Amino acid sequence: MALLGGGFSTEDDGLLDGWVLGHVRGDRPKVCFVPTASGDAPAYVERFLDAFRARDCEPSVLSLFRRELDDAALRAFLLAQDVVYVGGGNTANLLAVWRVHGVDRLVREAYEGGTLLCGISAGANCWAEGSHTDSFGPLTYLRDGLGLLPGSVCPHYDSEPGRRDSYRAAVAGGRLPAGWAVDDGVGALFTDGRLVEVVTRAPEARLYRVRAGAGGGAEERAVGGRALRA
Incomplete structure (x- = not known):
């Protein structure tokens, strides 16, 4: 499982996407983009296809707002990725749309079968038990994730006003469990819930471990990463 602070949707150098594909065995891996969080935005889908058609892989897109696959076909499709x-x-x-269509169960089954799960922003939040989100307008917490990654996730930690303070307050107050805060430009790889690798495409980008402190606040620890090169 990889939490991304970037990728094709925000960057043109392709470093984080290349790093993701480097962890997949075999020739021409099948890469499925799931744009549910954007309402299957057509421009977002085209940006993915433009980026991944140029790579040595087989890109595809799963649309749930215009679903064409029955339950059996949907399961077969996702488990083949x-x-x-x-x-x-x-x-x-x-999360709501996935649960209606049973995708929450299918991605868990795919993960247990060896499929690499990854994503940016909402696509990073969804894997954890809880997350820091602007899904409801103002920044707040959501304790309703898939739980494939223990703890919580906060994206855009360094780039969006209020993220750092709001997430730290949620963890310090017990509204979110301890978790991982992801700067833009970071990639963090987990195996069985354990952090195994951190990479960055920007020198100042960091991954942080955030937990409640003894004095009622939050403790934040930066985790060093390997710099990616073009």
């Missing part, structure tokens, strides 16, 4: 790449947008809406 090497990478499930989830886009950004509204985390709460993503």
Whole structure:
């Protein structure tokens, strides 16, 4: 499982996407983009296809707002993927739509079968037990994730006003469990819930471990990462 602070939707160098594909075995991996959180925005889908058609892989898109697959075909399709790449947008809406269509159960089954799950923003939030989100307008917390990654996730930690203070307050107050705060430009890889690798495409970008402190506040620890090169 990879939490991304970037990728094709925000960057043109392709470093984080290349890093993701580097963790997939075999030739021409199947990479499925799931744009549910954006309401299957056509421009977002085209940006993914433009980026991944240029790579040595087989890109595809799973649309749930114009679903064409029955339950059996949907399961077969998702379990055949090497990478499930989830886009950004509204985390709460993503989780609700996935549960209606049974995708929450299918991505868990795919993960247990060896599929690499990854995503940016809402596509990073969804895997954890809880997350820091603007799904309801103002920044707040959501304790309704899939729970494939223990703890919580906060995206855009360094780039969106109020993220850092709001997430730290949610963790310090017990509204979210301890978790991972992701700067833009970071990639964090987890295996069985354990952090195994951190990479960055920007020198100042960091991953942070955030937990409640003894004095009622939050403790934040930066985790060093390997710099990606073009």
